[in-house]
Amino acid sequence: MSKGRVTVVDIARAAGVSKSTVSLVLQASPLVNEATRARVNAAIRDLGYVYNRGAANLRQSASSRIIGIVVNDLTNSFFAELAVGMDMVLQSAGYVQFLSNSAESLDRQRQVIASMREHGISGLILSPARGTEAADLKPLTASGVPVVAVVRNVVGAKVSTLFSDNHAGAKDAVRHLISLGHRRIAFLGGIANTTVFAERTQGWRDALAEAGLEAPEELAIASTAARAGGVAAVERALSLPVPPTAALCFNDAAAFGVCDGLRAKGKEPGHDFAVVGFDDVIEAETAVPALTTVSVDPQGMGRRAAQMLLKQINAGRVEPEAVVSSVRLVVRESCGAPRADGQRRISA
Structure with a gap:
């Protein structure tokens, strides 16, 4: 089998059929008998193949120019600002973004990532839903799609990471x-x-x-x-x-x-x-x-995540890196810090 991305040729070889038969199955053609269809679908499942709709429609293009972004809670303005920071970098680099909210649902996250893979994303930036495991990202990493995990870690996943301290x-x-x-x-x-x-x-x-x-x-x-x-x-x-x-x-x-x-x-x-x-x-x-x-x-963090992803895409290879961004305390009124006259607002 070829290394890297699983191809139609790999599926055909595993199922013992021709490449054209695999293509017909992928297109849900009625010309394929059920026994052959079942054999091809079994090979697709075993090898983890995902039908790339973007590649099917844009075969003359060297890259889809699409970046997937999945965050766990878009109702939190932190993630909206994070996405804005990503957009600043990715749009200027000529990429289109597919943004989705998992709402902390692993099922939803798996569905949107699978859909993004079908459209041939060049890379993925993910703020993982709770409970995300390395196995959830393996189909991407195994096929050579670069991934940057932000905010939360995914233990054991071979992806780049960006967290605050x-x-x-x-x-x-x-x-x-x-x-x-x-x-x-x-x-x-x-x-x-x-x-x-x-x-x-x-x-x-x-x-x-x-x-x-x-x-x-x-x-x-x-x-x-x-x-x-x-x-x-x-x-x-x-x-x-x-x-x-x-x-x-x-x-x-x-x-x-x-x-x-x-x-x-x-x-x-x-x-x-x-x-x-x-x-x-x-x-x-x-x-x-x-x-x-x-x-x-958050916007700066989004920009950094996008830059990390583009670095891997432009290099043409996945080389995961881990970055911990520095933070700073911004003192304002809610903590009851001393006023300009030196008096504290709260008697602790």
């Missing part, structure tokens, strides 16, 4: 809250069974340990990584026998929800309770109060 960002944020006098600091929001949650909560724990403070599990409250999740998480935190006075939130979306939940309980974020987010989406600066957050620069 989640541990360092969380640690810096908690150190800042400790410098403001807080001693009981919660971590609110996020799905517990993800690498991002694990890295950010570890940064939270390490910063507290560094200051000689405890990080009790009751203060690490998981929920959805969305506004509603932030509301639910802060409600639980405030109901504790000894509630926290500050929180690092899994992301900005959860942080906005924490601010909503605080107001529902008659507390003002930045005055009665310190709130820090993670991402620095566009709305963070214009929120009321303006959100203190760990800046990941």
Whole structure:
């Protein structure tokens, strides 16, 4: 069998039929008898062949000029900004993007990736749905399609990766809250069974340990990584026998929800309770109060991911690389940091 992409010739050889017969099966022609059709389809399944509609229609083109982009939650503005950053690079390079939202569904993710493969994508940028495994990406990597995984890792997958420094960002944020006098600091929001949650909560724990403070599990409250999740998480935190006075939130979306939940309980974020987010989406600066957050620069991250993918496409070979992008704490009003007159807004 030929190495790299599985071809019609490979299918024909495995099924013991002619190349033209395989083509007829792929086109659902009634001219092929059922026994032969079943044999060809069995070979297609065994070899992992995907009918490339783009190649079938554009055989004179050396490249489809199509890039697939699949993200796990387009309702979160972080991913919208990430996609904008990718578009800036890919469009200028002459590529068309197919963008899809998996909504954390593995089935949906598999379907859209299969569809993108049929259209002959030149590469894929993926923010994986929860539970994605290396086997889910093997059909792409085995056929030589370059893949860049962003935000989340896929253990064992031979793909390029681009993540923010989640541990360092969380640690810096908690150190800042400790410098403001807080001693009981919660971590609110996020799905517990993800690498991002694990890295950010570890940064939270390490910063507290560094200051000689405890990080009790009751203060690490998981929920959805969305506004509603932030509301639910802060409600639980405030109901504790000894509630926290500050929180690092899994992301900005959860942080906005924490601010909503605080107001529902008659507390003002930045005055009665310190709130820090993670991402620095566009709305963070214009929120009321303006959100203190760990800046990941989502648009910049999107640009970097696109550049990594184009590098592999232009090289004509897949050479996975791992990049961890730096982050920085942006201090605004929601944490109750000292005002211009030197007075703190929150009495921790």
